[in-house]
Amino acid sequence: MHAVDDGLLRRREAIGELGDALRLLVENATATEAPTEELLRAAERIRQAAAPLGERVRTRFDSATADDLIAGVRLYNPVTGAGSALAPPVEIHREGTVAIGTCTLGLAFEGPPSYAHGGVSAMLLDQMLGYAVTHSGNPGMTGRLETTYRRPVPLHTPLRLTGEVVGVENRRVTATGTIACADEPGRVLVEATGLFIALRAEQAQRLFGPVLSRRYQEPRAG
Numbered sequence: 523m524h525a526v527d528d529g530l531l532r533r534r535e536a537i538g539e540l541g542d543a544l545r546l547l548v549e550n551a552t553a554t555e556a557p558t559e560e561l562l563r564a565a566e567r568i569r570q571a572a573a574p575l576g577e578r579v580r581t582r583f584d585s586a587t588a589d590d591l592i593a594g595v596r597l598y599n600p601v602t603g604a605g606s607a608l609a610p611p612v613e614i615h616r617e618g619t620v621a622i623g624t625c626t627l628g629l630a631f632e633g634p635p636s637y638a639h640g641g642v643s644a645m646l647l648d649q650m651l652g653y654a655v656t657h658s659g660n661p662g663m664t665g666r667l668e669t670t671y672r673r674p675v676p677l678h679t680p681l682r683l684t685g686e687v688v689g690v691e692n693r694r695v696t697a698t699g700t701i702a703c704a705d706e707p708g709r710v711l712v713e714a715t716g717l718f719i720a721l722r723a724e725q726a727q728r729l730f731g732p733v734l735s736r737r738y739q740e741p742r743a744g
């Protein structure tokens with residue numbers, strides 16, 4: 523594992539700062555009723571701000587330098603990543619064997635008016651179940667995710683998410699999870715059951731070998 527030096531810590535903090543700014547931008551740009559001319563001015567300023575970030579970029583086969591794939595540090599994960607403009611972000615911790623997530627969804631996640639898009643709920647639950655599966659010591663990829671929408675998920679409302687492994691059978695790991703409002707955790711809004719499949723060594727090498735070897739074996743160009 524890489525030592526977390528001051529430079530790396532500072533970069534991770536900066537990525538979080540940029541992520542916060544991007545999420546504010548996404549939410550304001552979704553909620554705005556500013557005059558039309560202001561929308562055009564904002565579009566131009568945002569393009570100008572984006573340009574220097576695009577001057578030095580990675581490909582899909584390069585993990586972010588601030589990430590640590592071995593330690594599970596993923597700053598651009600679209601559900602939990604502090605640097606992701608797409609992430610609410612969900613913060614996850616463990617209580618015993620149960621993963622607990624917290625987040626509040628803004629207007630950018632709207633499906634039916636004033637409620638979350640169903641695909642967003644499925645994405646959050648895939649992450650919660652995946653987290654529980656990974657931390658159970660039986661990591662795998664989602665093979666199937668069954669989602670039951672019992673009640674709509676309100677926006678601008680603190681949410682509580684759960685994920686827990688309920689069965690391991692050879693390479694198949696089953697996990698379940700829920701979404702509820704934080705102030706009414708017993709009233710389930712959405713629930714999911716997922717089947718996760720542990721990868722065989724040759725599968726893991728075929729799928730992730732190129733990224734891992736570029737990051738951890740080959741010297742990176744300055």
Ligand SMILES: CCCCCCCC(=O)SCCNC(=O)CCNC(=O)[C@H](O)C(C)(C)COP(=O)(O)OP(=O)(O)OC[C@H]1O[C@@H](n2cnc3c(N)ncnc32)[C@H](O)[C@@H]1OP(=O)(O)O
Nearest residue numbers: 648649652653656663664665666692693694717719721722
């Ligand atoms: C902290 C990190 C959190 C991360 C959370 C996010 C998790 C994700 O989103 S992962 C990304 C989404 N998932 C994917 O892209 C996976 C795509 N699918 C695949 O790559 C493959 O289908 C894969 C790896 C799941 C399984 O392939 P493969 O290993 O060839 O399966 P195979 O050997 O045929 O099956 C193994 C076992 O699983 C079962 N199985 C496999 N797929 C399924 C499925 N979709 N449904 C039911 N059973 C299945 C098989 O029946 C078999 O069972 P058994 O051993 O009892 O005979």
